[in-house]
Amino acid sequence: MTWAMFVQHALNGLTLGSLYALIAIGYTMVYGILRLINFAHSEIFMLGAYFVLWGLTLFYLPWFVAIVVAIVVTAAIGILVDRVAYRPLRDAPRISALISAIGVSFFLQNLTIVAFGALPREVYRPAWLENPILMGEVRVLPLTLFVPTLSFLLMLGLVWVVYKTKPGLGMRAISKDIETSYIMGVPVNRIISLTFGIGSALAAASGIMWALRYPQLQPVMGSIPGFKAFIAAVFGGIGSIPGAVVGGIMLGVIEIMAVAFFPDLAGYRDAFAFILLIVILLIKPTGLMGARLEDKV
Amino acid sequence: MASDAVLETKGLTMRFGGLTAVKNFSAAIPRGSIVGLIGPNGAGKTTCFNMITGFYKPSEGQVLFNGADITGAPPHRVCRSGIARTFQNIRLFGNETVLENAMIGCHLRQKTGWWQAVLCLPSNRREERAIAERSRELLKVVGLQELAGEKANSLPYGAQRRLEIARALATRPAFLLLDEPAAGMNPNETQELMGFIREIRRSFDLTVLLIEHDMKVVMGICEHIWVLDYGEMIAAGPPEAIQSDPKVIKAYLGEEALAHA
Amino acid sequence: MGAKTNAILNILAAVLLGLFIWWAEENLDGYMIQILNLIAVNIILALSLNLIYGFTGLFSLGHAGFMAIGAYVCSILILAPEQKEMLFILEPAYDWVQSAQAPFFVAVVAGGLAAALFGVLVGIPLLRLGDDYLGMATLGFAEIVRIFAINLPRVTNGALGFKGIPDHANLWWNFGWCLFTLYVIIRLIRSNSGNVFKAIRDDETAAKAMGIDVFRQKLLSFALGAFFAGVGGALLGSLVATIDPKMFTFVLTFNVLMIVVTGGLGSITGSVLAGIAITVLLEWLRFVENPVYFGDWELPGIPGMRMVVFSLALIFMILFRREGFMGKREFSWSWAVGRFFKKAGRHGI
Ligand SMILES: Nc1ncnc2c1ncn2[C@@H]1O[C@H](COP(=O)(O)OP(=O)(O)OP(=O)(O)O)[C@@H](O)[C@H]1O
Ligand SMILES: [Mg+2]
Secondary structure, eight states, X not given: OOHHHHHHHHHHHHHHHHHHHHHHHHHHHHHHHHOOOOXXXXXXXXXXXXXXXXXXXXXXXXXXXXXXXXXXXXXHXXXXXXXXXXXXXXXSOHHHHHHHHHHHHHHHHHHHHHHHOSSOEEOOOOGGGTSOEEXXXXXXXXXXXXXXXXXXXXXXXXXXXXXXXXXXXXXXXXXHOHHHHHHTTOOHHHHHHHHHHHHHHHHHHHHHHHHHHSOEEOTTTTHHHHHXXXXXXXXXXXXXXXXXXXXXXXXXXXHHHHHHHOGGGGGGHXXXXXXXXXXXXXXXXXXXXXXXXXXXX | OGGGEEEEEEEEEEXXXXXXXXXXXXXXXXXXOEEEEEOSTTSSHHHHHHHHTTSSOOSEEEXXXXXXXXXXXXXXXXXXXXXXXXXXXOOOOTTSBHHHHHHHHXXXXXXXXXXXXXXXXXXXXXXXHHHHHHHHHHHHHTTOGGGTTSBGGGSOXXXXXXXXXXXXXXXXXXXXXXXXXXXXXXXXXXXXXXXXXXXXXXXXXXXXXXXOSOHHHHHHHOSEEEEEETTEEEEEEXXXXXXXXXXXXXXXXXXXXXXXX | OOHHHHHHHHHHHHHHHHHHHHHHHHHSOHHHHHHHHHHHHHHHHHHHHIIIIIITOOOOOOHHHHHHHHHXXXXXXXXXXXXXXXXXXXXXXXXHHHHOOOOHHHHHHXXXXXXXXXXXXXXXXXXXXXHHHHHHHHHHHHHHHHHHHHHOHHHHOGGGOBOOOOOOOXXXXXXXXXXXXXXXXXXXXXXXXXXHHHHHHXXXXXXXXXXXXXXXXXXHHHHHHHHHHHHHHHHHHHHHSOBOGGGGSHHHHHHHHXXXXXXXXXXXXXXXXXXXXXXHHHHHTHHHHSOEEETTEEEOOOTTHHHHHHHHHHHHHHHHOTTXXXXXOOOOHHHHHHHHHHXXXXXXX
């Protein structure tokens, strides 16, 4: 493998990884607060991409407007899902909410099939995204630079929200101890809604960039990236936002590199992540950056 | 005395991160005695139970049961070797009936397993009938025979505590640990409980270690008392000696009380 | 009611079922018979998941994986060697795949045993995990099975899968296995071993304190459940005659989960009733997805609608009737007889 190819693979890995990271943040934030694996998150990711397509083809919105509208609508749907399907189950056994989430996931996926059909849809890409940039011997698509940069900016914004604003303080309080937060007067439900909104917006952003990178939309397109992002969140230590970012990027790079170095195993590409999940859960269930929770007897 | 100790702990220590919940806990329990483990809230009493019964792996130290080292053995092994316990916050099998709760305790010593049950073998049927019979007898011992068919989580508090003891007895222990058995009981029930603990010690040939905040119970039935404070054993001895030990009074009531006394 | 009466009534019910099957084979059309077959298979699958999740509290989402293993093993054993030579066009099958042969019954048992073996192999590492993580990890296992099925063309014929699997799985076999599953699980659940499973579900810590080797018991329940899931998969393969990796996606697990949750976690009766109801509904709703013709005029079908309805139903179920239709209650003859006489009595006087 030449040096140039290695750099190219690394950049591709970084691109894929930052897309995983953006989704993983939503999983990790919700899990941190509610101890719920938001199974429907992968469909939120998918919807973000579909809404842009809808905005472009049905309402003839300009690109930029279509993207903003899609992100806002997707965030609203994320919040709605929590309101309708998870909030009534806050006091129920934990698995009930997970089953509800699985139901929501199938519901959104099939509703999309009803609305858009099950067949893949091509996405038209603006021309300036198509022309590769030559940097020495390395050929990169503009997206390969654009996606990690934008993701990085979004994550910076998130860090600012979580660590520098009052709602962010609320989030951190709830994830430490939800009962006490209620007593201390933290507006728990509003902050949970905000968490779902932010997580969904980031997933939508990821979905839109995904659609530009792999320009084909399918109602089931969220499943595999969603699952891998969940794995990335576990890998990084579920509940930890930096963990989700690091986990996502590492997973993306590992995946691309593994296929690059062992092309024979390309067919097993999707299995890597699942095997990784099982291995992490067994040797370090708290992930790279997670805190250890003792079982009290 | 140590030679006839049922249980001996040597330098048991439990650390949670920076917190040392129990420090250097060494004690021996004479066979057939009733020993009380007391101390203020958070002193580390339950943590001692958890280390003895295998729920926590001690950071340091040893647990010897009948001379055999059981340190770090998983809870089910510890139970098999003859140590049973109850929990401070009652842990019954809530969806199961009272009788089933007791029968589950018998499973440990059951010889026939699932496939004999599936094949309807007579050996299994005989054994399960015997188990049901024994469980009923145990329920009679704790006075729950009338409630055998009720769901465990529908019982009143005191009855739940007694069912936990019956369930522990079903495992045929030689050594029984009771974590605050009188908590939440009314004075009447408490009085009965004291007689009951003495009674089961005799009829089941038990050694009993109990944690209790109710001093009437502790002083009434324990032959030895150990006092923990901040994870350290600050006193040990017969009830009369403990009652007048200044260190104990200080631990429970603070400096001033001692000054006034 | 005495044990003897109960046994007699049970046998009577089995005989009635036999008579019904005999009648159905003569009188019902292929479509109806197919639905009856699916009912039997779905009941087997639901009972197996109920054992794992409803009775032992292990939230497993790996059913599709176990079913795939059962289906592939059984199919390889019952496909004729000539058929296999024709099927494996991408790459020739390994010799042992090519030559493996067994009668249908043995093949189904082998499918179940293979699934159980995998149940033990993945259970040993995974059953240490708590509820939701266990669910995700077992879901991961099911996906791994699928990915291997695609990538091992010399065993599974890759993405093309098998076609023309001999249709041995008729009503007699399917309902026979269904009754067998029902029998085993009822015996198990009513025994003290069943009590132990339920104890682990209710409070794992307390179960440990009772001297129960929780891990071993979980593994037992998981392996038994996997066995019956494998059997269900094997029967399904022979029933639909075609299997490929696309068939064993998460939707399959979802449908079984749906039946178990709707019927009631920890209710055998619930799984049986919901198995019947949901199979019928699933088939009936197929109409929604196919075009409807009024003379020349065509109302187009709506693809995806069926799963929209079903996922909504699951959400409603978990939101408003979490314990399912049966809760943890069970059917018993004394209850049925009691009901019957109460009604008869009211009418009589
Ligand atoms: N699993 C754990 N992780 C962290 N700290 C623990 C754990 N278990 C116990 N502790 C801490 O160890 C200390 C001793 O607790 P323990 O439950 O043994 O007290 P106790 O004497 O039983 O008190 P009480 O009378 O209130 O039951 C407490 O500070 C408690 O918070
Ligand atoms: Mg305590």
